[in-house]
Every structure is written in structure tokens, then in C-alpha cells.
Amino acid sequence: MNTFPGKVENSWEGVGAYFTWAGSTGMLVLFTLVTAAICVGIIIAAANHESETDKNTQ
Amino acid sequence: MTTEELALFVLGQQKVAVEAYYWWCTALMVIIHVGFLMYEVGATRMPNAVSSGVKNLLAFAFMIPTFWLFGWWIYWAFPGGFIPIMDAGLDLPGYGLPWHELSAPHLEDQETGVFWAAFTLFACTTASIFSGSVIERIRISAFTFLAVILGSVVWILGAAWGWHAGGWLVTKFGFHDAAAAGCVHTIAGLFAFGVLLNLGPRVGKYNEDGTMNELEGHSLVLSFVGLLTLIVGFFGFLGGCLIWPGVAVYDTASMVGVAGWTNIYGAPATLSSFVFNTLMGLSGGMIGAFWWSKGNPFWMMSGGLAGIFICAGGLDIWYPGFAFILGVVAGCVIIPANNWLHNTFKIDDCVGAVAIHGVCGILGMLAVGLFAAGYPSGEGIPASNLTGQIIGIFTMALLGFVPGYAISAIMKAGGWLRVPDHVQKAGIDKAELGLQAYHN
Numbered sequence: 001m002n003t004f005p006g007k008v009e010n011s012w013e014g015v016g017a018y019f020t021w022a023g024s025t026g027m028l029v030l031f032t033l034v035t036a037a038i039c040v041g042i043i044i045a046a047a048n049h050e051s052e053t054d055k056n057t058q
Numbered sequence: 059m060t061t062e063e064l065a066l067f068v069l070g071q072q073k074v075a076v077e078a079y080y081w082w083c084t085a086l087m088v089i090i091h092v093g094f095l096m097y098e099v100g101a102t103r104m105p106n107a108v109s110s111g112v113k114n115l116l117a118f119a120f121m122i123p124t125f126w127l128f129g130w131w132i133y134w135a136f137p138g139g140f141i142p143i144m145d146a147g148l149d150l151p152g153y154g155l156p157w158h159e160l161s162a163p164h165l166e167d168q169e170t171g172v173f174w175a176a177f178t179l180f181a182c183t184t185a186s187i188f189s190g191s192v193i194e195r196i197r198i199s200a201f202t203f204l205a206v207i208l209g210s211v212v213w214i215l216g217a218a219w220g221w222h223a224g225g226w227l228v229t230k231f232g233f234h235d236a237a238a239a240g241c242v243h244t245i246a247g248l249f250a251f252g253v254l255l256n257l258g259p260r261v262g263k264y265n266e267d268g269t270m271n272e273l274e275g276h277s278l279v280l281s282f283v284g285l286l287t288l289i290v291g292f293f294g295f296l297g298g299c300l301i302w303p304g305v306a307v308y309d310t311a312s313m314v315g316v317a318g319w320t321n322i323y324g325a326p327a328t329l330s331s332f333v334f335n336t337l338m339g340l341s342g343g344m345i346g347a348f349w350w351s352k353g354n355p356f357w358m359m360s361g362g363l364a365g366i367f368i369c370a371g372g373l374d375i376w377y378p379g380f381a382f383i384l385g386v387v388a389g390c391v392i393i394p395a396n397n398w399l400h401n402t403f404k405i406d407d408c409v410g411a412v413a414i415h416g417v418c419g420i421l422g423m424l425a426v427g428l429f430a431a432g433y434p435s436g437e438g439i440p441a442s443n444l445t446g447q448i449i450g451i452f453t454m455a456l457l458g459f460v461p462g463y464a465i466s467a468i469m470k471a472g473g474w475l476r477v478p479d480h481v482q483k484a485g486i487d488k489a490e491l492g493l494q495a496y497h498n
Binding site for chain 1: 164
């Protein structure tokens with residue numbers, strides 16, 4: 001997928017933000033939410049593993 | 059070369075120099091975490107050494123995305139208190155939010171990325187301060203959650219209030235804290251204290267009659283080499299507390315024609331002032347703690363750190379001889395303060411973080427009010443004064459302690475804070491990670 005934000009083909013003219021999906025707020029919010037979900041999910045997974053360890057160690 | 063071309067060239071060099079400076083400050087700050095890792099693992103008993111290291115690394119790993127998600131925005135949105143301003147005071151609506159175009163690669167913004175990175179490493183450092191105090195009995199997942207609260211919410215809120223040219227503590231009360239004694243060290247130390255009250259001590263730390271046992275770490279050498287490594291990294295931290303000429307506001311045009319460094323409040327400062335007082339405070343702390351501890355290298359190196367932290371509030375303005383004396387005071391204070399905290403509250407602060415960071419951070423802010431009142435600050439900011447420093451001390455102490463205590467109390471009630479005693483006795487490395495630090 002070509003997400004280059006420039007207006008002129010093969011040129012940096014007029015480019016400010018130059019990251020992938022710079023023109024799509026929806027995609028940026030989506031990646032933000034996925035990042036947050038991964039952080040929360042990993043902490044929950046770690047907590048579940050600790051609870052299992054608690055049971056298995058008794 | 060025309061005058062316009064020369065100006066363009068100078069501006070280009072300025073922008074690249076800003077990037078390079080904070081890039082390398084950030085890299086140096088990573089060394090703080092090498093030091094924290096060695097320090098904490100060394101202070102841990104052998105059956106828990108790996109889990110202490112994993113916990114420390116997780117603080118680092120989780121701080122980066124969470125500081126990008128909300129930490130950076132909090133700094134710019136909350137200088138006025140609890141009500142956010144949505145343009146960061148820079149006429150940039152949404153600045154700091156993760157989906158803002160300046161929170162990503164941008165050809166017209168060479169500052170946000172490197173400043174975000176430096177602040178992220180400040181956040182990692184703050185979370186790691188708390189990390190050492192709770193080793194060997196906090197659940198890794200619970201620690202990670204609390205570290206995110208401290209590193210990506212609490213300290214940065216304190217920074218917005220007192221370590222920001224527009225912060226209410228600064229603009230209303232003239233609070234002066236050049237190298238973050240309050241928002242980093244005091245908040246981290248008091249947050250740790252709040253958590254320690256709910257977490258309880260390691261199994262075997264206290265006897266039934268209330269007497270205390272020394273649970274010594276498995277490698278004193280690793281700990282004190284780690285502490286010295288930490289000090290190397292703190293040169294990146296302290297260097298990152300200065301603002302490159304002309305970057306006091308988000309306006310690249312202003313980068314040309316500004317004479318020198320400023321502190322975070324926009325007042326003139328120099329790297330030379332920082333290095334005079336960092337080194338003199340460091341040596342004072344080491345010497346003071348060497349004398350008080352009768353040669354214990356763990357406390358000697360902790361004293362060196364405490365010597366830097368007690369000088370941090372006025373790191374830009376102290377006379378180096380006075381910084382040395384402040385350092386000696388820090389080196390002598392941390393051991394009795396640590397003993398008092400243990401005896402009074404029956405906490406188990408495994409590395410003395412509450413005394414080293416919390417107590418010395420408070421003393422550092424107080425010292426500015428007592429001995430450096432009347433110093434002018436940036437434009438529109440009152441001169442430093444004792445009242446402002448005392449208000450800053452109470453604000454930072456409460457901002458650290460209250461969330462640390464309240465959130466950990468809720469977690470304790472929900473059974474999500476402490477490693478059960480039988481798992482502690484089995485050894486956390488083997489029980490949870492299936493690993494051990496050392497083999498025959």
C-alpha cells in the first residue's frame with residue numbers, strides 16, 4: 001500500500017508529515033488503540049500466569 | 059553566500075544540533091537502566107534474581123508505549139492543574155496526543171521526537187526508582203501496572219505543574235527545581251513508600267517480636283558497580299534537563315539568535331553549572347555515606363546518588379563548595395532516614411529508595427528555598443522563594459504518596475499485588491519463570 005503523503009510523484013515537495021497513514025486519522029487512532037490493547041492484554045496475561053503459578057506451587 | 063542563505067544554514071545546523079544533543083542524552087539515559095538492572099539484581103537474593111531483572115526490564119519496555127500513548131500529552135495538557143488545555147499552550151490543538159501529526163515523523167518538526175524520547179527516559183528512570191524498593195515479593199504484572207501509573211501519569215503530571223515554564227507551581231509561586239528533585243525523585247520515593255505500606259515486607263524480613271533481619275542480596279559487587287553505572291547514565295538525564303538555546307517554545311524561528319542554554323523555566327543556565335554541582339554533590343554524598351556507614355560500598359554509592367539528588371533542585375545555581383556540603387548531608391541522612399522508616403512503619407525498602415530519592419528530593423527542594431531565595435527565573439515567573447518551595451514539597455509529596463497508596467490498597471484488596479508467601483519461599487525465578495540465575 002502506497003501511503004506516501006506527497007502531492008507530487010517522486011518528490012518531497014509540499015510534504016510535512018511523512019509517516020505511513022499520515023492522512024488517515026482513523027488508521028492512526030486504530031493503531032493507538034491496538035497499542036494500548038497489547039499493553040493491557042500482556043499485563044492481564046502475566047497476571048493470569050502468576051495466579052496459575054500460585055495454584056501450582058501450593 | 060547571501061545573508062538569507064547564511065541564516066538558513068545556521069538554522070539548519072541549529073535544528074540538527076538539537077536533535078543530536080537530545081538523541082545522545084537519551085542514549086546515555088539507557089545506561090541508567092543498565093545500572094538499575096545490576097543494582098537491583100545484585101540486591102536480590104539468588105532465587106529471585108532473574109525475576110527482579112525481568113521486572114526492571116518491563117518497567118523500561120512498558121514506559122515507552124504508554125508515555126507515547128498518554129504521558130507526553132499529560133505534560134502539555136495539565137500545567138494549570140487538573141483541567142486540561144487542548145492546545146498545549148502552543149496554539150497546536152491536540153499536541154501530544156498519539157494521533158497528532160507531530161507525534162510522528164515530520165519534516166517541519168525536528169524537536170518533538172527527541173524531546174519525547176528524553177522525557178520517556180525520564181519516565182523510565184522514575185519508574186525504575188520505585189522498582190528497587192519492592193523486589194522479591196511484588197507480582198510482576200502488578201508492578202508493571204503501578205510503574206505505568208507512576209512513569210506515564212503521576213510524575214509527568216508533577217512535571218507539568220512544577221517542571222514546566224507554564225506550570226502553576228512555577229507561574230504562581232516561583233517554584234524552582236532545575237533538575238527534577240521534586241517531580242522525579244520525591245514523587246518516585248513517596249509513591250514507593252505508599253506502595254510499600256500495602257505490599258508488606260519480604261517473608262523473613264521481620265520477626266514476630268518486631269525485630270528486623272538483614273536479607274542481603276546475592277552480589278554486593280554487582281550492586282555497587284550498578285550504582286556507579288547509574289551515575290554515568292545520570293549525566294544524560296541531567297544534560298537533558300537543560301534546554302538548547304532557542305527551544306524554550308515550539309518555534310524554530312526563535313532558535314537563531316539566542317545566546318545560551320536555559321533551564322526548563324527559560325532562565326539562563328549552563329552545562330558548566332550543572333557539572334560543577336553534579337560532581338561536587340556526588341563526591342560529597344559518597345564521602346558522607348562512607349563515613350556514616352563505616353565503609354559500606356552499597357551505601358557509599360547510594361550516598362553519591364543522594365548527593366546528586368539533594369543538589370538537583372538548585373543544580374544550576376549552587377556554589378560548588380555548598381553543593382559538596384549538601385552532598386555530605388545527603389550521605390549522612392540516608393542511612394538514619396532509612397532505618398527510621400523501617401523501624402517506624404515496618405516497611406521493607408530493599409534498596410533504600412524512599413530515603414535516597416524521597417527524603418533527599420525533599421531536602422533538595424527545601425535547600426533552594428532556604429539558601430537560594432531571590433533568584434530570578436524565566437519571563438513572567440516569580441523569583442525563587444521559601445514559600446514556593448514548601449508548597450512544591452507538599453504538592454510533590456502528596457502527588458507521589460496518594461496514588462501510590464490508594465491504588466496499591468485497591469490492588470491489595472483485589473489480591474493483585476503480592477506474590478504469595480509460599481511462592482516466595484519456593485523462589486520466584488523457578489516457580490514463575492522456570493529459570494535460575496546461576497547454574498553449577
